[in-house]
Amino acid sequence: MSNTEMKKVSCPQCSHDNEVKIFKTVNATTDPQFREALLAGKLFGYRCEECGYEAALRYPMLYNDMKNRFMIYYIPEIEREKVTDEALEKEYADLNDITRRVVSSFNELKEKIHIFESGLDDRAVEIAKVALNDVVEKRTGEKVSGGFFSKYSRSEGIIGFTFFVGENDRHYVQTTRLEIYSKSVEIADGYTLENSGRSFLLINGEWARNAIYKYKTST
Ligand SMILES: [Zn+2]
Known part of the structure; x- marks a missing residue:
């Protein structure tokens, strides 16, 4: 299952507080509609219910494809030194037969998904x-x-x-x-x-x- 939570995000244009769904994990196997939205560039966006302003959000998210056996941890604009997440490392340390990657941009995330779905290394x-x-x-x-x-x-x-x-x-x-x-x-x-x-x-x-x-x- 994917793990989501609702967060209040204030609109940069009108300051209205919007309830926005934040994805902590996306499970592509159980929730293929989230995979679709992500690849279409729509998962991280929201539309202000007050003024219609559309904005993109950037936050860390774990993408999990159980069928193709890969996980990608997306951390926007990570610094070169901080390319890992200790808690995440611990939680998933024993999954030796699952390919695990970290990426710092949305385009890299999409590219990795395409590569692994094609069965490539x-x-x-x-x-x-x-x-x-x-x-x-x-x-x-x-x-x-x-x-x-x-x-x-x-x-x-x-x-x-x-x-x-x-x-x-x-x-x-x-x-x-x-x-x-x-x-x-x-x-x-x-x-x-x-x-x-x-x-x-x-x-x-x-x-x-x-x-x-x-x-x-x-x-
Ligand atoms: Zn607004």
């Missing part, structure tokens, strides 16, 4: 993304400011990403063969051996660059 996806990021920069001669997992087809044997290129962040889709992904799984496995002992891990582009560096310098 997010560590390998991040490594493949970093590799393709560099390919796109070379190919376009422009800076890439970010990118996200956007395509996966087992029958076509491809995985793909949408990158933001150049000053205007224009979208650039780059796909690659699944062999690159498989190779990335190998690199990830070699790197994960020495982890921090934490169970909710921060797996992002920086992690992937470190994994690639370790791989290149050890072979």
Whole structure:
């Protein structure tokens, strides 16, 4: 079950006190409608009942997909050092067969959900993304400011990403063969051996660059 509570939130436009539903946990398996709302960007928002003002809220939330066996702890704008939550670590310490991640932005949260629902290994996806990021920069001669997992087809044997290129962040889709992904799984496995002992891990582009560096310098 999802865990929600009602909170009074005062409207930034008219100061009216609204009763807003806050999600402490979202259980995607028992409450698929909350998953839908989250992916549509509607879970964290509210509309002032007095003046109609629409606002987004940002607060920590645990996303739990029991069917696909993953949990993602979303902590908005966490500092790099504070990427864990002691209470949460304790509560879920024994779930060894469940993939646990921590993310700091809503877009990362959505991306992780898509990756895990596709049955992919997010560590390998991040490594493949970093590799393709560099390919796109070379190919376009422009800076890439970010990118996200956007395509996966087992029958076509491809995985793909949408990158933001150049000053205007224009979208650039780059796909690659699944062999690159498989190779990335190998690199990830070699790197994960020495982890921090934490169970909710921060797996992002920086992690992937470190994994690639370790791989290149050890072979
Ligand atoms: Zn209002």
